[in-house]
Amino acid sequence: xxxxxxxxxxxxxxxxxxxxxxxxxxxxxxxxxxxxxxxxxxxxxxxxxxxxxxxxxxxxxxxxxxxxxxxxxxxxxxxxxxxxxxxxxxxxxxxxxxxxxxxxxxxxxxxxxxxxxxxxxxxxxxxxxxxxxxxxxxxxxxxxxxxxxxxxxxxxxxxxxxxxxxxxxxxxxxxx
Numbered sequence: 001x002x003x004x005x006x007x008x009x010x011x012x013x014x015x016x017x018x019x020x021x022x023x024x025x026x027x028x029x030x031x032x033x034x035x036x037x038x039x040x041x042x043x044x045x046x047x048x049x050x051x052x053x054x055x056x057x058x059x060x061x062x063x064x065x066x067x068x069x070x071x072x073x074x075x076x077x078x079x080x081x082x083x084x085x086x087x088x089x090x091x092x093x094x095x096x097x098x099x100x101x102x103x104x105x106x107x108x109x110x111x112x113x114x115x116x117x118x119x120x121x122x123x124x125x126x127x128x129x130x131x132x133x134x135x136x137x138x139x140x141x142x143x144x145x146x147x148x149x150x151x152x153x154x155x156x157x158x159x160x161x162x163x164x165x166x167x168x169x170x171x172x173x174x175x176x
Contacts, residue, residue, distance in 0.1 A: 006072070013068035020061045027054055031099050034107040048117035055096060056121035062088045063129045082130060089126045093119045 031054065066084050096118035100110045 009068065009071045013065070013072050016061065016065040016068045020065050023058060023061055027058055028099070030054060032103060032106040032108065048113060051114050051117035052121035054121070055092070055118040056125050059089075059092060059122035059125035060129075062092060063125060067129075067133075081133065085126045085130050089119075089122060092122045096122070 030050075063085070066081075066088055070081065070084070096115055099118070100112075100115045104110050
């Protein structure tokens, strides 16, 4: 759990929500704005990069919001974080598909490859955020500096880690 005061954690969660609420209409506008007529070819490939980036930013804001909400509620279970990230990813993938289905109404095309670029951008962020949080111990396990003091095996019981959390911490130590 975060050591910041509760009001500060609530303030961060509200800020994440406001930014997410402001980004949603901008994202919708960007993905539905009619494109100028361009020759096919290289544009078909580069057309996927904006989809990837827009949904990567969207997923980053969602990650920030999910983590901020968990800090406010005092949750520190990493498995719960994975479940929240998975639910957020499924919702974002569904929204991306709905986004693609509504694009023909504004003169754009519904393209399954655009949707794949959308979910790939979101997926990279969710997987990266979860992996980073597990390995760094944020909201998942105590920090490695605490474990490095003295015998790590003996300290595991003191800090209340499960065997799987302790094993993950040992595995992530290799990455440092």
